[in-house]
Amino acid sequence: MKTQSNANENPVIELVAVDDDDLITVTGGRAYGWRGGGWEVKPRKDGQSGPTAGPLGKLP
Amino acid sequence: MREHLAEEEWRFLRADLRAAAWVIETEPDTDAETLLRKFLSLHQHFVKNIGRERPDLFTDVASSTMCEVVRHWIVLYRRTMAALYKRFPRVPGTPDLSLGGVNWSELLGVTFHGILHGMSHASRYAEYWAEKSIKSRDVFESFAARLGFVATPAYWTLLDLAVAKQLTVLDPLANAVTSFDLVETAAGARDAADVRDRFAARGWSVDALDDQAAAAVIAGNA
Numbered sequence: 001m002k003t004q005s006n007a008n009e010n011p012v013i014e015l016v017a018v019d020d021d022d023l024i025t026v027t028g029g030r031a032y033g034w035r036g037g038g039w040e041v042k043p044r045k046d047g048q049s050g051p052t053a054g055p056l057g058k059l060p
Numbered sequence: 061m062r063e064h065l066a067e068e069e070w071r072f073l074r075a076d077l078r079a080a081a082w083v084i085e086t087e088p089d090t091d092a093e094t095l096l097r098k099f100l101s102l103h104q105h106f107v108k109n110i111g112r113e114r115p116d117l118f119t120d121v122a123s124s125t126m127c128e129v130v131r132h133w134i135v136l137y138r139r140t141m142a143a144l145y146k147r148f149p150r151v152p153g154t155p156d157l158s159l160g161g162v163n164w165s166e167l168l169g170v171t172f173h174g175i176l177h178g179m180s181h182a183s184r185y186a187e188y189w190a191e192k193s194i195k196s197r198d199v200f201e202s203f204a205a206r207l208g209f210v211a212t213p214a215y216w217t218l219l220d221l222a223v224a225k226q227l228t229v230l231d232p233l234a235n236a237v238t239s240f241d242l243v244e245t246a247a248g249a250r251d252a253a254d255v256r257d258r259f260a261a262r263g264w265s266v267d268a269l270d271d272q273a274a275a276a277v278i279a280g281n282a
Binding site: 037 | 061062063064065066067068069070071073150152153154155156157158159163165166172175176177178179180181222223224225228236
């Protein structure tokens with residue numbers, strides 16, 4: 001896992017697109033973002049990039 | 061650090077962000093010819109990006125009307141982004157969101173979590189008015205009221221309920237109906253059942269509406 005940071009010392013989290021099948025479904029897997037809710041990041045099934053401390057609070 | 065989004069969600073979020081960047085860099089008083097050329101180029105990028113075709117969308121729409129709608133859309137989208145900026149300000153130490161090689165937090169002044177929480181809503185709120193205004197003068201004339209509703213307590217409450225998946229109402233094209241329209245339609249409703257009937261009468265489908273959400277929608281313009 002690589003954490004970048006910029007001149008203002010803000011950690012940068014890169015959002016990466018992956019196939020739905022590679023994601024662990026957390027709340028049913030439905031895409032709600034553009035339909036009216038917020039976007040939901042999810043851990044990958046294969047654990048690639050390692051567990052992350054994202055908005056869902058999935059800590060290592 | 062990397063976080064993961066499903067492919068389709070990623071593309072939609074990128075479209076919201078691209079539109080935001082366009083709205084920030086384009087002044088509403090840009091001359092009509094330039095404004096429409098730039099907008100149609102952006103729109104073409106959008107439909108291609110999300111794999112859709114809308115060849116009939118602007119058929120029979122006078123360029124003066126298009127121009128008027130685009131100018132107001134810029135103002136409305138700027139307002140919803142400003143509200144997001146105020147609620148989720150980027151300060152030293154807050155995480156930034158990078159997508160497609162762009163640090164969007166740096167550009168918009170909104171944190172990673174703020175963008176995930178409210179960007180699609182900020183975009184949709186303005187887009188809904190714009191797409192309906194092309195066909196309806198009544199919707200066009202609701203602009204000032206919609207602008208005034210942004211960042212009210214009800215605006216944020218309904219957004220948070222949508223993010224929590226307690227409130228999702230879709231129009232016939234399966235796009236989210238805005239909080240403004242939900243509140244306007246539910247005004248004076250007796251209870252949740254009445255709210256559902258009113259939404260159905262408008263051709264909307266309810267994906268999620270729990271008791272808390274129904275109460276919030278009814279109380280929205282109190």
